[in-house]
Amino acid sequence: MSVSDIYREEIIDHAKNPRNRGKLADFDIEHKENNPVCGDTITFQMKFDKQKKVKAIAFEGNGCTVSQASTSMLFESVIGKTSEEINKLSSEDVLQLLGVESLTPSRMKCALLSLEALKKAIKQ
Amino acid sequence: MLNIDQVKLDFPILNQKMHNRPLVYLDNGATTQKPKKVIATITEFYEKYNANTHRGIYQLSEQATALYDGTREKVREFIGAEKIEEIIFTRGTTESINLVAYSWGRKNIQAGDEILLTEMEHHSNIVPWQLLAKEKGAVIKYIPVDKNGMLNLDNIDQYFTKKTRLLALIHVSNVLGVVNPIREIITKAHANGVMVLLDGAQSTPYMPINVKELDCDFFAFSGHKMLGPTGVGVLYVREAILETMPPFLSGGNMIREVTMSETKFEDLPLRFEAGTMPIAQVIGLGAAIDYLKLIGMENIWQHEQEIVNYALAKIRTISGVTVFGPDEKIERSGVVSFAIEGTHPHDVASILDEAGVAIRAGHHCAQPLLRALGTEATARASFYIYNDQKDVDQLVDAINQAIKILK
Numbered sequence: 001m002s003v004s005d006i007y008r009e010e011i012i013d014h015a016k017n018p019r020n021r022g023k024l025a026d027f028d029i030e031h032k033e034n035n036p037v038c039g040d041t042i043t044f045q046m047k048f049d050k051q052k053k054v055k056a057i058a059f060e061g062n063g064c065t066v067s068q069a070s071t072s073m074l075f076e077s078v079i080g081k082t083s084e085e086i087n088k089l090s091s092e093d094v095l096q097l098l099g100v101e102s103l104t105p106s107r108m109k110c111a112l113l114s115l116e117a118l119k120k121a122i123k124q
Numbered sequence: 125m126l127n128i129d130q131v132k133l134d135f136p137i138l139n140q141k142m143h144n145r146p147l148v149y150l151d152n153g154a155t156t157q158k159p160k161k162v163i164a165t166i167t168e169f170y171e172k173y174n175a176n177t178h179r180g181i182y183q184l185s186e187q188a189t190a191l192y193d194g195t196r197e198k199v200r201e202f203i204g205a206e207k208i209e210e211i212i213f214t215r216g217t218t219e220s221i222n223l224v225a226y227s228w229g230r231k232n233i234q235a236g237d238e239i240l241l242t243e244m245e246h247h248s249n250i251v252p253w254q255l256l257a258k259e260k261g262a263v264i265k266y267i268p269v270d271k272n273g274m275l276n277l278d279n280i281d282q283y284f285t286k287k288t289r290l291l292a293l294i295h296v297s298n299v300l301g302v303v304n305p306i307r308e309i310i311t312k313a314h315a316n317g318v319m320v321l322l323d324g325a326q327s328t329p330y331m332p333i334n335v336k337e338l339d340c341d342f343f344a345f346s347g348h349k350m351l352g353p354t355g356v357g358v359l360y361v362r363e364a365i366l367e368t369m370p371p372f373l374s375g376g377n378m379i380r381e382v383t384m385s386e387t388k389f390e391d392l393p394l395r396f397e398a399g400t401m402p403i404a405q406v407i408g409l410g411a412a413i414d415y416l417k418l419i420g421m422e423n424i425w426q427h428e429q430e431i432v433n434y435a436l437a438k439i440r441t442i443s444g445v446t447v448f449g450p451d452e453k454i455e456r457s458g459v460v461s462f463a464i465e466g467t468h469p470h471d472v473a474s475i476l477d478e479a480g481v482a483i484r485a486g487h488h489c490a491q492p493l494l495r496a497l498g499t500e501a502t503a504r505a506s507f508y509i510y511n512d513q514k515d516v517d518q519l520v521d522a523i524n525q526a527i528k529i530l531k
Contacts, residue, residue, distance in 0.1 A: 039500045064468035
């Protein structure tokens with residue numbers, strides 16, 4: 001796979017204009033996660049509805065295209081999901097969202113930062 | 125003058141393609157590649173001389189010991205120390221600094237004492253002092269850097285108080301290549317009764333070093349950043365200080381006699397080399413020093429000036445690229461830290477990798493410095509003796525490519 005595959009228009013768009021960016025005033029969970037390799041960070045809040053499904057999610061963060069785009073895409077996709085469903089998400093699901101077959105191990109960490117953050121937040 | 129085409133031939137790893145492009149290795153600040161001579165020396169050691177040192181009463185062990193001790197003499201001469209007793213082999217710069225913090229620091233730093241660092245430090249020259257300060261109730265202070273990445277040394281005396289015990293600072297910045305005015309700083313520190321530890325990880329590979337002329341009390345560096353193998357570094361300590369220092373690691377090799385209740389320690393420098401040392405790596409470092417001397421440290425420093433100025437001139441003219449560090453033409457090591465506006469350095473590094481160019485992206489283990497520069501991460505290209513203008517040109521083409529893809 002060529003690296004340019006990851007830098008497609010859709011990914012760049014998500015990185016430059018992340019969906020659900022911002023802060024929730026009313027939330028059930030808040031969590032901060034960082035990637036020590038590059039210093040990428042995300043902080044996010046989540047609100048569940050009565051059916052215990054994600055009603056709203058918002059994040060702020062700094063980082064590379066891969067981490068920011070994957071956060072934007074993943075968070076967009078978890079709206080309407082329960083904690084159990086989020087827990088079942090795998091790295092393959094994130095790659096699928098990004099539309100790539102694989103990434104180098106170091107870039108994998110960037111891509112999975114948001115999933116790791118979600119799972120840790122739910123556990124707490 | 126360096127014949128770079130000739131030098132390149134000595135480094136087998138450079139003769140390969142990366143993503144179908146000639147490999148351009150520009151992460152020398154992290155670690156350098158190894159010349160054939162170093163690789164062959166290590167192989168030869170394992171094929172002909174391998175035995176444990178200092179204790180074997182047989183020829184192999186005596187040969188291994190002679191090679192090991194012979195390297196200590198090479199190091200002594202290379203950095204201009206007076207005695208071989210002042211040269212301690214460690215695992216690298218990090219361990220060298222930890223040794224000083226643990227041994228000298230624990231004995232000499234008391235509650236309320238001040239340890240002076242700079243904002244330019246690598247984490248390896250911050251964290252050991254933070255741990256020591258926490259344990260002892262000591263205070264850490266920093267000499268600040270300005271936004272160009274130069275130490276603010278106007279009225280340097282202001283940083284020294286009656287409580288200051290140690291100044292630990294970096295000789296050459298691993299992020300910016302800036303060379304600190306060490307002799308002036310050390311003179312001032314000593315005039316204030318403050319000892320000085322110099323982190324030479326980024327100076328020893330590039331310029332002639334003479335610890336006696338520098339007049340530092342401690343000097344630390346790594347083998348792998350100067351063509352040697354990983355796993356070996358050096359700590360120089362002025363003998364008068366070393367004699368007063370309690371052991372760091374303890375166990376075999378560093379003792380004279382052990383009874384059930386107490387131990388008499390070995391003489392210097394073996395007192396500080398506990399357990400079986402990285403013998404092959406030490407000997408490999410000796411081969412690296414031979415190689416560097418053959419090329420000449422003055423020539424290497426000259427080459428660094430030429431290539432860094434060539435690279436700076438080219439990269440600064442690319443629209444949308446910010447280069448960190450001082451704008452003026454100063455002597456500096458071959459390091460260029462840059463960022464492409466609106467992009468993250470990790471994305472830049474990924475695209476450069478596909479163009480065959482290996483650079484580093486991130487905080488370079490110097491987060492306080494990066495924050496002082498107003499950023500969290502940079503892309504860093506660092507050059508060594510096998511890099512030429514063609515390598516810089518390939519880097520510049522790749523940066524232009526990255527701008528095209530990411531903007």
